[in-house]
Amino acid sequence: MATKTSVRLTINHESYDVEVEPRWLLSDVIRHQLGLTGTHVGCEQGVCGACTILVDGKPERSCLMFAVQAEGLDIITVEGLSPDVKRLTPLQESFRDHHALQCGYCTSGMLLTATALLEKDPHPSETTIREALSGNVCRCTGYQFIVDAILAVANGPKEVQE
Amino acid sequence: MKPGAFEYRKATSVKDVVTWLHGDSTSKILAGGQSLVPVMNFRLAHPSLLVDINEITSLRQITCDADHITIGAMVHHQEMVENREVRQYFPLLSVAARHIGHWAVRNRGTVGGSLAHADPASEWPAVMVALQAQIGVEGIDGSRVISAADLFLGYYTTELAADEMMTTIHISHPNHPLGFAEVARRPGDFALAGAIVEDFGDAHGSVTWFGVAGKPERVKVSLPKEAALRAQSFQTALQTLTQLDEDRHRQQLAITVAERAFQHSHLNGQEYFTFEGGQV
Numbered sequence: 001m002a003t004k005t006s007v008r009l010t011i012n013h014e015s016y017d018v019e020v021e022p023r024w025l026l027s028d029v030i031r032h033q034l035g036l037t038g039t040h041v042g043c044e045q046g047v048c049g050a051c052t053i054l055v056d057g058k059p060e061r062s063c064l065m066f067a068v069q070a071e072g073l074d075i076i077t078v079e080g081l082s083p084d085v086k087r088l089t090p091l092q093e094s095f096r097d098h099h100a101l102q103c104g105y106c107t108s109g110m111l112l113t114a115t116a117l118l119e120k121d122p123h124p125s126e127t128t129i130r131e132a133l134s135g136n137v138c139r140c141t142g143y144q145f146i147v148d149a150i151l152a153v154a155n156g157p158k159e160v161q162e
Numbered sequence: 163m164k165p166g167a168f169e170y171r172k173a174t175s176v177k178d179v180v181t182w183l184h185g186d187s188t189s190k191i192l193a194g195g196q197s198l199v200p201v202m203n204f205r206l207a208h209p210s211l212l213v214d215i216n217e218i219t220s221l222r223q224i225t226c227d228a229d230h231i232t233i234g235a236m237v238h239h240q241e242m243v244e245n246r247e248v249r250q251y252f253p254l255l256s257v258a259a260r261h262i263g264h265w266a267v268r269n270r271g272t273v274g275g276s277l278a279h280a281d282p283a284s285e286w287p288a289v290m291v292a293l294q295a296q297i298g299v300e301g302i303d304g305s306r307v308i309s310a311a312d313l314f315l316g317y318y319t320t321e322l323a324a325d326e327m328m329t330t331i332h333i334s335h336p337n338h339p340l341g342f343a344e345v346a347r348r349p350g351d352f353a354l355a356g357a358i359v360e361d362f363g364d365a366h367g368s369v370t371w372f373g374v375a376g377k378p379e380r381v382k383v384s385l386p387k388e389a390a391l392r393a394q395s396f397q398t399a400l401q402t403l404t405q406l407d408e409d410r411h412r413q414q415l416a417i418t419v420a421e422r423a424f425q426h427s428h429l430n431g432q433e434y435f436t437f438e439g440g441q442v
C-alpha cells in the first residue's frame with residue numbers, strides 16, 4: 001500500500017517534484033520533504049490554525065489536505081510572503097513593532113490569514129479582523145497586539161523602514 | 163496522529179465516483195476533507211480507498227433566482243456566504259453559512275460534505291430540513307431524489323448507501339419570513355444550540371433546531387404575539403424531540419435561539435446580515 005506517487009507542488013512560486021504517499025498530509029510534506037518549517041502543526045484537526053497556508057490566495061488548513069491533492073494549486077507559506085527574504089512585508093514589520101508575537105508558534109498562520117484578509121478587505125474593522133482570526137489560536141499574546149498590528153496596516157500605509 | 167495508508171483516486175466525473183465506490187466497500191468520498199481528514203488523522207476512520215471529488219467542477223455550481231436555488235454538492239461554505247444571488251434571494255443560506263467553522267474551514271468545506279457527515283450540531287442539515295430541500299443522489303443504478311427530512315437518520319447517520327453520492331441540493335423559496343440564530347462558545351465553534359424559524363403568518367410557523375436532538379426535525383409551532391407565550395410554545399415544540407440530553411441549560415438555550423431566530427425572520431436588508439454582530 002505504501003506506494004508513492006510523484007506530484008509537482010507549486011509553493012511560493014517555485015516548483016517542487018516530490019514523491020509522496022497518498023496518506024501524507026500537505027503540512028508534513030511542506031515541513032519534512034521540502035524543509036519549509038515556517039508552517040507549524042498544532043492540532044491536526046483544523047482547530048488551531050498554526051498550519052494555515054494560502055491556496056490560490058485563500059487561507060486553508062494544510063493539515064486537512066493530502067499532498068497528492070495539491071498538484072496545480074498555487075500555495076504560499078510564510079516563507080513566501082515577502083518577495084525578498086531579507087525584508088519583511090509591512091504586515092510583518094507591524095507585527096514586530098506591535099509585539100504581536102511571543103513564542104511565534106501561531107505567527108505564520110496569523111500572518112497568512114491577515115494577509116489574505118487585507119487583500120480582500122484593505123480596511124477591515126476590528127470586529128472583522130477578530131472574526132477572520134477566530135480560526136487562529138494564540139496562547140501567548142492575548143490577541144490584542146495582533147489585532148493592533150493588523151489595524152495599523154489597515155489604517156494607513158506605513159513607510160517602509162530602511 | 164497521522165492517517166493510515168489508503169489508495170487515492172481523483173474522479174473527474176460522477177460516473178467514476180459511483181463506479182469506484184461500488185467496487186470497494188471500504189471506500190469513501192473525499193470532498194473538502196474538513197470532517198473526514200480530522201477523523202482519519204485520529205484513526206477513527208481508515209478507508210482503503212479515497213475518491214477525491216474536488217475536480218468535478220460541475221458540482222461547484224449555484225443556480226439561483228427569486229424562487230429556486232440549486233446548489234452543487236461541492237459548493238464551498240464560503241461561496242454560500244459571499245455569492246451575490248444567494249445573498250439577494252436566499253439570505254438565510256448566507257447567514258447560516260457564515261456561522262460554519264472558521265474562514266479557512268469554510269474555504270474548503272462543502273455543503274454536500276456537511277450533509278453527508280450529518281453532525282447533529284451542524285448548520286446545513288437543519289437548514290435543509292427547515293427549507294424542505296430535495297437532495298439529488300447518484301448511485302450505480304441511476305439517480306434518485308431524497309427529501310432532506312428523510313435523509314437524516316440520527317447522529318452522523320444518513321439514508322445514503324455507502325456507494326451513493328450526493329450531487330445537488332434543490333430548494334424552492336417558501337416565500338415567508340425565515341430567521342436563523344445560534345449560540346456557540348466562540349465564533350467558529352460548533353453550535354451549542356441553533357434554530358431556523360419560519361413565520362407562515364396568522365401566528366403559525368415552524369422551528370427546526372440543531373445541536374439539540376440527534377437529527378433536525380421541522381416542528382410546527384404557534385407563534386403568538388406575546389414573547390412569553392411564544393417561549394411556552396417553543397418549550398412545547400421542544401418536548402416533541404428526542405433531545406441529546408436532559409441538560410436544562412441546553413433546553414433554555416434552545417428556547418432562546420428559537421426566539422432570536424423568530425426576531426431575525428422579521429429583519430430586512432443589511433440588518434438581516436448584521437444580526438448577532440455578523441460583519442458579512
Ligand SMILES: Cc1cc2nc3c(=O)[nH]c(=O)nc-3n(C[C@H](O)[C@H](O)[C@H](O)COP(=O)(O)OP(=O)(O)OC[C@H]3O[C@@H](n4cnc5c(N)ncnc54)[C@H](O)[C@@H]3O)c2cc1C
Nearest residue numbers: 046191193194195196197198263271272275276278284328
Ligand atoms: C475547526 C472546524 C470547525 C468546524 N465547525 C463547523 C461548524 O461550526 N458547523 C458545521 O456545520 N461544520 C463545521 N465543521 C465541519 C465542516 O463544515 C466540514 O466542511 C463539513 O462537515 C464536511 O464537509 P467536507 O466537504 O469537508 O467533507 P469531507 O470531510 O470531505 O467528508 C465528510 C463525509 O461526507 C462524505 N461525503 C462528502 N461529500 C459527499 C457527497 N457529495 N456525497 C456523499 N458523501 C459525501 C465523505 O465521504 C465523508 O464521510 C468544522 C470543521 C473544522 C475542522
Ligand code: FES
Nearest residue numbers: 042043044049063
Ligand atoms: S495543525 Fe492544522 S489547524 Fe491545527
Ligand code: FES
Nearest residue numbers: 102106138139140
Ligand atoms: S505567540 Fe505564542 S502562540 Fe501566539
